[in-house]
Amino acid sequence: MRLAYLHPGSVPSLYANSVHAMRMCDAFTEAGHEVTLYTAPGTYTVDDPHAYYGVRHRFAVRTVPSPDYTPAGYRVRAGRVRDLLTRAAPDVVYGHDLYGLTAAAGVAPLVYETHRLRDDPVTLAIERRLLREPSLARIVVITEALARDYRHTYGRPGLPRILVAPEGADPPEATAGPEDPPRLPGRPDAPRIGYVGHLYEGRGIDLVLDLAGRLPALDFHLIGGTPEDLARWSDPRPPANAYFHGHRPPGAVAAYYPLFDVVLAPYQAKIYTAGGHCETGRWASPMKLFEYMVQGRAVVASDLPVLREILHDRVNCLLRPAGEPAAWAGAVTELLADDGLRRALGDEARRQVLHRHTWRHRAGRVLAGLDPASG
The missing domain is CATH 3.40.50.2000 (Glycogen Phosphorylase B;)
Incomplete structure (x- = not known):
């Protein structure tokens, strides 16, 4: 299966969300999927992001810059990501990137992973729009507590399935x-x-x-x-x-x-x-x-x-x-x-x-x- 992973942050970076993105793309690749990670440019330079993160499988890493770190800039970046996806449509679009996932609506089934409830007006509005998209196949959260809060906040007929999937780890012998x-x-x-x-x-x-x-x-x-x-x-x-x-x-x-x-x-x-x-x-x-x-x-x-x-x-x-x-x-x-x-x-x-x-x-x-x- 061709899978596009939309990461809203940078690779490489000092933040845990980049580790999560690289580990998930590694696992998807191990499962036999053809994966492309779409990410912002790194906040510093490394020779090989796969080696830096210790992942064992090679997958495509495509950087898509934003003009700036404002909502308008993120929307521009999301539009660029959609253009790339429509040139060779994947089978599934997966990720945390609210702007990118919303822009990719209709290109392929969407899977939205989220680790917290949104609390600012701009991203709340985008999330509400995403949750109404017919192409949104499911929501992935990391704890039962977050699943309960999503159901309480957004509980309504037609809300996509919420799947609880805690974080993970690789066996020591499988870590490069x-x-x-x-x-x-x-x-x-x-x-x-x-x-x-x-x-x-x-x-x-x-x-x-x-x-x-x-x-x-x-x-x-x-x-x-x-x-x-x-x-x-x-x-x-x-x-x-x-x-x-x-x-x-x-x-x-x-x-x-x-x-x-x-x-x-x-x-x-x-x-x-x-x-x-x-x-x-x-x-x-x-x-x-x-x-x-x-x-x-x-x-x-x-x-x-x-x-x-x-x-x-x-x-x-x-x-x-x-x-x-x-x-x-x-x-x-x-x-x-x-x-x-x-x-x-x-x-x-x-x-x-x-x-x-x-x-x-x-x-x-x-x-x-x-x-x-x-x-």
């Missing part, structure tokens, strides 16, 4: 990354506690630093973060046993997980995207959580309703209240003292992701029934 493991600073005999992800508000970085202060015998490693966020968290000076590593190419991140004894998912009730523009804590399905799990790491995570859709205390993780650092310190200490518990939680987490949450599983679910060759 560096052969040699990275070298970490710190004490060679100190247990290593890991955090991987952005350093935005609501990600619990203050909790990680609090734990570093409470547990001085452990080394804490934080992988990720823009230069601006790194500067913000370095003042005041963090504990000496906390190491900020900054942004790493997505294809290189998987090599860090085996180095950690315990990993942290300290998400707060309010989780913000870059620049604090959007609050998504009610609907979050963090990619890094699935990467922790598929690597068989023992996870300590925030006990939030939306995370309980995937996480179960003392089954595949330890859950602790986001605002109680003493409870987190106790959980980390318990895991380090109990090798059997640590292995059991990691093994079950890995089993669950491999059973139903790989990117390949997700790609099959979101397209099920749409392949014209199957009907």
Whole structure:
């Protein structure tokens, strides 16, 4: 099947939405589809985006610039995308790009993936128009919580099917990354506690630093973060046993997980995207959580309703209240003292992701029934 994936952001970029787009296109390609990713030009230059993101399959990446970052500019870009699609119509148009999907109406069946409810008048109007399009085949969301909110907000006769598909992860052996493991600073005999992800508000970085202060015998490693966020968290000076590593190419991140004894998912009730523009804590399905799990790491995570859709205390993780650092310190200490518990939680987490949450599983679910060759 010929599939056009419309990504509203840039490739490459520092943001998680670009990782999601590349992983999904990789999984669609693995499933045998002919994929073209339409994206804005990268915010920086890399020699090979496939290698940079660690994806194993080659697919076309076509950059389509916008005149500017305004609604008018996005509409111009969407028109350019439609022109490209009509020259060689795909079988399905998939993506997050509201402007592009709306412009592509009638070219092919549309699949709209969304990770939050819209809250500004311009994109709300575009989304309402998209949801009325006869060619919209389905809506894909990442959590049951978001599905409920969409049904409540837009519930009406004729609303397309809403499919819940949480984020995913690739098995470690299926990730194209560096052969040699990275070298970490710190004490060679100190247990290593890991955090991987952005350093935005609501990600619990203050909790990680609090734990570093409470547990001085452990080394804490934080992988990720823009230069601006790194500067913000370095003042005041963090504990000496906390190491900020900054942004790493997505294809290189998987090599860090085996180095950690315990990993942290300290998400707060309010989780913000870059620049604090959007609050998504009610609907979050963090990619890094699935990467922790598929690597068989023992996870300590925030006990939030939306995370309980995937996480179960003392089954595949330890859950602790986001605002109680003493409870987190106790959980980390318990895991380090109990090798059997640590292995059991990691093994079950890995089993669950491999059973139903790989990117390949997700790609099959979101397209099920749409392949014209199957009907």
